[in-house]
Amino acid sequence: MNVRFSNFLNSLSLRFAVYLLVCFLSFSTVVSAAVTWGYIHISPQNISLLAILDDSSGKIYLQASGPAAEWFAWGFNTTNMNGYAVILNSGTLGNYFESTMAGDTMPPKDAIQEMSGSYCVTNNMVYYFLQRKLTSDASPFHYSFTTQPTNLPIVWAVGPGTRSFVKHALSDRAADTLSSSNAPPPQFRSISPTNGVAILSMTNLIVAVTNRVQFKNDLNSTNWTTLTNLLFLPPCGSPLLSIVTNLSTPLTNSNSRFFRITQ
Ligand code: HEM
Incomplete structure (x- = not known):
C-alpha cells in the first residue's frame, strides 16, 4: 500500500477512535444511572x-x-x-x-x-x-x-x-x-427504638429501592450509624422490600430513635 495512503488511513482511524471516545464520554455523563x-x-x-x-x-x-x-x-x-x-x-x-x-x-x-x-x-x-x-x-x-x-x-x-x-x-x-x-429525599421519622422497624413513608420507599443511602443519627449527628435488617413496612400489608446494611455501631435504645437520610 502506498505510504501516504496508509498514513491517511491511520490518521482516519485515530480520528475515529477519538470521536468514539468523545461520544462515549458525553453519553456516559448525560445518561448516568439515577x-x-x-x-x-x-x-x-x-x-x-x-x-x-x-x-x-x-x-x-x-x-x-x-x-x-x-x-x-x-x-x-x-x-x-x-x-x-x-x-x-x-x-x-x-x-x-x-x-x-x-x-x-x-x-x-x-x-x-x-x-x-x-x-x-x-x-x-x-x-x-x-x-x-x-x-x-x-x-x-x-x-x-x-x-x-x-x-x-x-x-x-x-x-x-x-x-x-x-x-x-x-x-x-x-x-x-x-x-x-433526584434530590435527596426529605427527612423521615423512624421508628420503634427496640427493633428498628421503619414506618413506610415515601422516603423510606425510596431508600428501599435505591439501597444507596446511609443513615446519620440525629442524636449524634457527627457519627454515621448504619442499620442491619431494616425492614420497610407499607402502611398496611406485607413489607415491600427489605434492605440489609452494614452495621458500624449497633443500634441501641438510645441511638435508634430518629434518623435522617442523606445521600
Ligand atoms: C367511566 C370512566 C370515565 C368516563 C365515562 C369519563 C367521561 C368523561 C367525559 C364525558 C368528560 C367530558 C366532560 C367533563 O369534563 O367531565 C371527561 C373529561 C375528563 N376526564 Fe373522564 N371519564 C372517565 C374516566 C376518566 C379517567 C380514568 C381519567 C383520568 C385518568 C379521566 C380524566 C378526565 C379529564 C382530565 C377530563 C377533562 C379533559 C377532557 O375533557 O378530556 N376520566 N371524562
Missing part, C-alpha cells in the same frame, strides 16, 4: 401518587393511594382523556389495570397489562404498590418513563363516591404536573 422520584397529593379527593424511577432495576415503582370506596386513576404524559393511564380500585377492591384512553368515554382495559403488584387497606384508604419496566417494549401505547428529572403532564380522576367504573364529577378530574427530581 433514581428519580415524584410525589403528588390531590385534596380534597385524597388521592396520592409516589413514583420512583430507577435506572438500576430499569423499573418504575408506584405507590398509589386513595379512598377504599372509590375508583381513582392517573394518566401519564397527557392533559386530557387520551393516552396511557392506570386505573385503580374500579369495580372490586384491589382491581387495577392499564388503559389507553381514547377520548371522553370509559377507558378500556388494554389487552397487554404490564403492571404487577399488590394492595392493602387501612383506615378506609387503599394502597396499591405497583411496578413495571420503565420502557415498554410490550405495548406501543404504554408510556415509556425516563429517570431524567422532569415535569410530566398528568391527569387524575376519582369516581363519584363509588368503585363502579362510571363517570367522575366535573370537579373530580383535572390535569396536573408530576414533578420529579
Whole structure:
C-alpha cells in the first residue's frame, strides 16, 4: 500500500477512535444511572401518587393511594382523556389495570397489562404498590418513563363516591404536573427504638429501592450509624422490600430513635 495512503488511513482511524471516545464520554455523563422520584397529593379527593424511577432495576415503582370506596386513576404524559393511564380500585377492591384512553368515554382495559403488584387497606384508604419496566417494549401505547428529572403532564380522576367504573364529577378530574427530581429525599421519622422497624413513608420507599443511602443519627449527628435488617413496612400489608446494611455501631435504645437520610 502506498505510504501516504496508509498514513491517511491511520490518521482516519485515530480520528475515529477519538470521536468514539468523545461520544462515549458525553453519553456516559448525560445518561448516568439515577433514581428519580415524584410525589403528588390531590385534596380534597385524597388521592396520592409516589413514583420512583430507577435506572438500576430499569423499573418504575408506584405507590398509589386513595379512598377504599372509590375508583381513582392517573394518566401519564397527557392533559386530557387520551393516552396511557392506570386505573385503580374500579369495580372490586384491589382491581387495577392499564388503559389507553381514547377520548371522553370509559377507558378500556388494554389487552397487554404490564403492571404487577399488590394492595392493602387501612383506615378506609387503599394502597396499591405497583411496578413495571420503565420502557415498554410490550405495548406501543404504554408510556415509556425516563429517570431524567422532569415535569410530566398528568391527569387524575376519582369516581363519584363509588368503585363502579362510571363517570367522575366535573370537579373530580383535572390535569396536573408530576414533578420529579433526584434530590435527596426529605427527612423521615423512624421508628420503634427496640427493633428498628421503619414506618413506610415515601422516603423510606425510596431508600428501599435505591439501597444507596446511609443513615446519620440525629442524636449524634457527627457519627454515621448504619442499620442491619431494616425492614420497610407499607402502611398496611406485607413489607415491600427489605434492605440489609452494614452495621458500624449497633443500634441501641438510645441511638435508634430518629434518623435522617442523606445521600
Ligand atoms: C367511566 C370512566 C370515565 C368516563 C365515562 C369519563 C367521561 C368523561 C367525559 C364525558 C368528560 C367530558 C366532560 C367533563 O369534563 O367531565 C371527561 C373529561 C375528563 N376526564 Fe373522564 N371519564 C372517565 C374516566 C376518566 C379517567 C380514568 C381519567 C383520568 C385518568 C379521566 C380524566 C378526565 C379529564 C382530565 C377530563 C377533562 C379533559 C377532557 O375533557 O378530556 N376520566 N371524562
